[in-house]
Amino acid sequence: MTWTDRFFAWRDRVVASPTFQRWAAAFPLTRPIARRQASQLFDLVAGFVYSQVLLACVRLRVFEILAEGPQSVTTLAHRLDLSENSAQRLLAAASSLGLLAQRSDGRFALGQLGAVMVGNRAVAAMVEHHASVYMDLADPVALLRRDSPTRLSDYWAYAGDEGSERARSLRAEQVADYSALMSASQPLVADQIIDAYPLGRHRCLLDVGGGEGTFLSHVARRVPGLQLKLFDLPAVAERGRLRFEAQGIAHRASAHGGSFFDDPLPVGADIVSLVRVIYDHDDEHALKILRAVRAALPDGGTLILAEPMAGTPGAEAMGDAYFGFYLLAMGKGEARTPAQLSALLSLAGFGSVRVLPTHLPLQTRVIVARPLAVNTASHEAQP
Numbered sequence: 159m160t161w162t163d164r165f166f167a168w169r170d171r172v173v174a175s176p177t178f179q180r181w182a183a184a185f186p187l188t189r190p191i192a193r194r195q196a197s198q199l200f201d202l203v204a205g206f207v208y209s210q211v212l213l214a215c216v217r218l219r220v221f222e223i224l225a226e227g228p229q230s231v232t233t234l235a236h237r238l239d240l241s242e243n244s245a246q247r248l249l250a251a252a253s254s255l256g257l258l259a260q261r262s263d264g265r266f267a268l269g270q271l272g273a274v275m276v277g278n279r280a281v282a283a284m285v286e287h288h289a290s291v292y293m294d295l296a297d298p299v300a301l302l303r304r305d306s307p308t309r310l311s312d313y314w315a316y317a318g319d320e321g322s323e324r325a326r327s328l329r330a331e332q333v334a335d336y337s338a339l340m341s342a343s344q345p346l347v348a349d350q351i352i353d354a355y356p357l358g359r360h361r362c363l364l365d366v367g368g369g370e371g372t373f374l375s376h377v378a379r380r381v382p383g384l385q386l387k388l389f390d391l392p393a394v395a396e397r398g399r400l401r402f403e404a405q406g407i408a409h410r411a412s413a414h415g416g417s418f419f420d421d422p423l424p425v426g427a428d429i430v431s432l433v434r435v436i437y438d439h440d441d442e443h444a445l446k447i448l449r450a451v452r453a454a455l456p457d458g459g460t461l462i463l464a465e466p467m468a469g470t471p472g473a474e475a476m477g478d479a480y481f482g483f484y485l486l487a488m489g490k491g492e493a494r495t496p497a498q499l500s501a502l503l504s505l506a507g508f509g510s511v512r513v514l515p516t517h518l519p520l521q522t523r524v525i526v527a528r529p530l531a532v533n534t535a536s537h538e539a540q541p
C-alpha cells in the first residue's frame with residue numbers, strides 16, 4: 159500500500175463514520191459540502207424516478223398542451239385524462255425538476271426545460287426509446303455478467319455480430335426502427351457538425367454509416383453545391399435513396415448499399431464523415447472502418463469524425479457511465495476519448511488530427527483528420 163492509498167483509506171473510514179457525518183452536517187464550514195454530497199447521492203438514487211416523470215410528460219403531451227399557455231390543474235387533469243390528484247402529482251413533480259413552473263395563481267406553465275421540449279421530436283424520441291433501455295438495465299449485475307439477452311441488441315440489428323453477410327442481408331423491417339430513431343435525433347448533432355467544420359470548401363461529401371440520409375439532407379440545405387453520397391447497409395441505404403428522391407435532392411445525393419467491413423466504399427469524395435458510427439464498434443472493427451475510409455479518400459482529402467466522446471470536460475458521466483452501460487446493453491462498442499480516437503486514426507493512416515470546438519460537446523464532438531500518405535494498393539482496389 160502506498161502513502162496515497164493509506165491516506166485515502168483513512169479518509170474513507172472517517173467519511174463513512176456516522177459520528178463524522180453528523181458532525182460534518184452540523185458544523186458550519188463543512189455543512190455546504192455535506193449537503194452537496196447528500197444531494198448528489200440522492201440524485202443518483204432518484205435518477206430513474208426523474209426519467210419516468212419526463213416519460214409521463216412526453217407520453218401525455220404535457221409540453222405541447224402547456225405550449226398553449228398556463229392552465230389550471232382541473233383543466234389539465236381533464237385534458238390529460240387523469241384524476242385531479244394524479245395530475246397534481248405529475249405537475250408538481252415536473253415543476254420540481256424544472257420541466258414546468260407553477261404560477262402564483264396556482265396554474266401550471268412550461269418551465270425552462272419544458273420549453274425546450276415543445277415540438278422537440280429528437281429528445282422525445284430518445285425519451286421514449288429509453289423506456290426499453292431501462293428494461294435492459296433493470297438488473298445491471300446480470301448485464302455486466304452478460305447473463306441474459308438484451309432488447310437493445312435486437313433493436314440495433316447490426317450489433318448482434320460483426321458478420322458482414324448477416325448485416326448486409328438485414329431486411330427493411332429490421333432496420334426501420336433504429337434508422338427512424340437516428341433520423342429523429344439528427345437535429346441534436348447535424349447543425350453542430352456543420353457549424354464546427356466549413357464543408358463549403360469541399361466538392362463531394364461521403365457520409366459512411368450515414369443512416370437514412372438525414373445528416374446529408376441537413377447538409378444539402380446548408381451547403382449548396384456540395385455533391386453528397388451515402389453509404390450504409392443495403393436496407394438502410396434504400397431508405398436514404400427514397401428520402402433523397404422525396405426531398406428532390408436525388409440529382410446531388412446518391413445512396414450506396416454495402417458493408418464497410420468488406421465492401422469498398424464509393425470513391426470520388428474529397429471529404430468523408432463518420433457520424434455516430436465508430437463508438438458502435440470495438441477497436442479491431444473501428445480500425446477496419448477507418449482503413450476503409452482511408453482507402454476511399456484521395457491524398458489531401460479530409461475525414462470528419464463526429465460523436466459523443468468519453469472524457470468530455472463537465473460531461474464525464476455521459477461517456478463512461480451513460481454510453482458505457484448503453485453500449486454494454488447493445489452488445490458492443492465504447493465511447494472513446496479524443497486521444498483514443500487519435501491513436502486509432504494514426505494506426506489507420508491519418509494524421510493532422512484536430513478536435514474542433516462544438517456548441518454542445520455533451521451531444522457531439524468533432525475530430526478532423528487527413529490521410530497521411532498515398533495508399534496506392536488500396537486505391538487500385540477501388541471500383
Ligand SMILES: C[S@@+](CC[C@H](N)C(=O)[O-])C[C@H]1O[C@@H](n2cnc3c(N)ncnc32)[C@H](O)[C@@H]1O
Pocket residue numbers: 316322325340341344366367368369370373389390391394416417418419432433434435438
Ligand atoms: C448509430 S447509427 C448512426 C447513423 C447516422 N450516421 C446518424 O448519426 O444518424 C450507425 C449506422 O451504421 C450503420 N452500419 C452498421 N454496421 C454497418 C456495416 N457493416 N456497414 C455499413 N453500415 C453499417 C447502421 O446501419 C447505422 O445506420
